[in-house]
Amino acid sequence: MAVKFPIFMDSNSTTPVDPRVLEAMIPYFTERFGHPGSRNHSFGWEAEAGMERAREQLARLIGARDPKELVWTSGGTEADNLAIKGVVEMYREKGDHIVTTVTEQRAVLDPCRRLEKQGVARVTYLPVDAMGVVDPDAVRKAITDRTVLVSIMLANNEIGTIQAVQELSKAAKERGVLFHTDATEAVGKIPVDVEKMGIDLLSCTAHKIYGPKGIGALFVRRRNPRVRLAPMIDGGGHERGARSGTVPVALAVGFGRAAEICREVMSEESARLAQLRDRLQDRILSSVDEAYLNGHPERRLPHTLNISFAYVEGESILMGLNKEVALSSGSACTSSTLEPSYVIQALGVGADLAHSSIRYGLHRVTTDDEVDFVGDRTIDVVKRLREMSPLYELAKEGVDIKSIQWKAE
Amino acid sequence: MAYSDKVIDHYSNPRTVGSFGKDTPGLGTGLVGAPECGDVMKLQIKVNLDTGVIEDAKFKTFGCGSAIASSSLATEWLKGKSVDDALKIKNTDIVNELKLPPVKIHCSVLAEDAIKAAIRDFQEKWAEKQAVAAQAQK
Numbered sequence: 001m002a003v004k005f006p007i008f009m010d011s012n013s014t015t016p017v018d019p020r021v022l023e024a025m026i027p028y029f030t031e032r033f034g035h036p037g038s039r040n041h042s043f044g045w046e047a048e049a050g051m052e053r054a055r056e057q058l059a060r061l062i063g064a065r066d067p068k069e070l071v072w073t074s075g076g077t078e079a080d081n082l083a084i085k086g087v088v089e090m091y092r093e094k095g096d097h098i099v100t101t102v103t104e105q106r107a108v109l110d111p112c113r114r115l116e117k118q119g120v121a122r123v124t125y126l127p128v129d130a131m132g133v134v135d136p137d138a139v140r141k142a143i144t145d146r147t148v149l150v151s152i153m154l155a156n157n158e159i160g161t162i163q164a165v166q167e168l169s170k171a172a173k174e175r176g177v178l179f180h181t182d183a184t185e186a187v188g189k190i191p192v193d194v195e196k197m198g199i200d201l202l203s204c205t206a207h208k209i210y211g212p213k214g215i216g217a218l219f220v221r222r223r224n225p226r227v228r229l230a231p232m233i234d235g236g237g238h239e240r241g242a243r244s245g246t247v248p249v250a251l252a253v254g255f256g257r258a259a260e261i262c263r264e265v266m267s268e269e270s271a272r273l274a275q276l277r278d279r280l281q282d283r284i285l286s287s288v289d290e291a292y293l294n295g296h297p298e299r300r301l302p303h304t305l306n307i308s309f310a311y312v313e314g315e316s317i318l319m320g321l322n323k324e325v326a327l328s329s330g331s332a333c334t335s336s337t338l339e340p341s342y343v344i345q346a347l348g349v350g351a352d353l354a355h356s357s358i359r360y361g362l363h364r365v366t367t368d369d370e371v372d373f374v375g376d377r378t379i380d381v382v383k384r385l386r387e388m389s390p391l392y393e394l395a396k397e398g399v400d401i402k403s404i405q406w407k408a409e
Numbered sequence: 410m411a412y413s414d415k416v417i418d419h420y421s422n423p424r425t426v427g428s429f430g431k432d433t434p435g436l437g438t439g440l441v442g443a444p445e446c447g448d449v450m451k452l453q454i455k456v457n458l459d460t461g462v463i464e465d466a467k468f469k470t471f472g473c474g475s476a477i478a479s480s481s482l483a484t485e486w487l488k489g490k491s492v493d494d495a496l497k498i499k500n501t502d503i504v505n506e507l508k509l510p511p512v513k514i515h516c517s518v519l520a521e522d523a524i525k526a527a528i529r530d531f532q533e534k535w536a537e538k539q540a541v542a543a544q545a546q547k
Contacts, residue, residue, distance in 0.1 A: 315473035332447050352444035388426045390451035390469040406443035
């Protein structure tokens, strides 16, 4: 089969809307456009029915007992903000301490930093090991009498490492502390069960599971314990007062349909993508020396592969590929902050290898041929760039690059 | 961020990639930047010891496309220039030629640093010999 260009292999950033999802959404833009809060006419009833059905579909995907436990938000970022700021505000009589990790998404880290700056909360940022895993005992040690929330992501969006959430939430529960997880990268890709995993709050988003951009959800446990939240957006009291603002029903319907499809195809799709991921990894690692896998070799997402190529810089690799392939890098040059990926650096690999990392994000319509093409092109580009790399030259001459006194800018 | 055509051209067809032998007469080597910062440039010049003109220049760069293009352009410009004229190359010249956006200006700064470091190295190693040669000619 011929490969169609450009190839999209950046599914950790976003995914295309599944045509079945779009089909489900369209009537809610045009014919069933009512406000779900309109209680006295059929337009409102229809919209409400569509929205509630979507809530049920999403509840089933994450194992929530009651669809009412889901609050629509504008996306994963808002869900994270609501969970963290909402808990801190609501439980300030109890305490003011948050435990999280250094490899969280910015949507978790930045609200924490803001609360610290405001003097509202104190935050412990736990380290991860070389594979990106958080130690449950470290959580136990970090919790104090003042801790109100533990927030640890289910799976990392850059390296794909999956945390032992069940053990982490247990550590929080032992001390009666609420457990939040940012599951934006995991939901729809691997089995998630808020009951079995002991999750009190869970953030997820539609656009990473072949749904539309602009809608996400926060799971808020209603029983054992009943979690209470201070709202971040005040207004008409929608979503049981947790999040005011008219729900974009068409987007919610799309999210629900996307969740339903994921539930149906997950086991087959994950197995297929994991096989493709391994194929891509083997192809690259067997042809390129000093290329390193970032993340956990087993406990990782099926669709995510992250590799650092020593002696070459990530953005220059992407530049050699971007006519044909859309990928992402942890290089500083691809970020707005001009800092290399803090996630890769947290693994202890050194900033130079963080600059050299490439992330491959496979998805529903990724083919074998695409994977082979991207693997081969990566190998070509890395080899070409190494020929012009002074670091590779020094290494080949037997010089230890770390022994050189670099004059940093 | 889209790249300018000139950056793409230098990245795709770098002009003078390579290294000179360590014992090349008139050789000056500049190695600037740091791996942790994501940019390292090695720029070498080969100066004619009789005329003081840069006969050849080569580079190797670890860095983004703009860093590669900046060093490629620098080596292209250095060829045929006297050492004194080479010192007049400014990072802003590189910015203008390659149409670098603000976030990539540091690439041009590094290229200017590399030129200066290579010339300094040349002067330290060869200036004395050059002076002796000039003396002998008289």
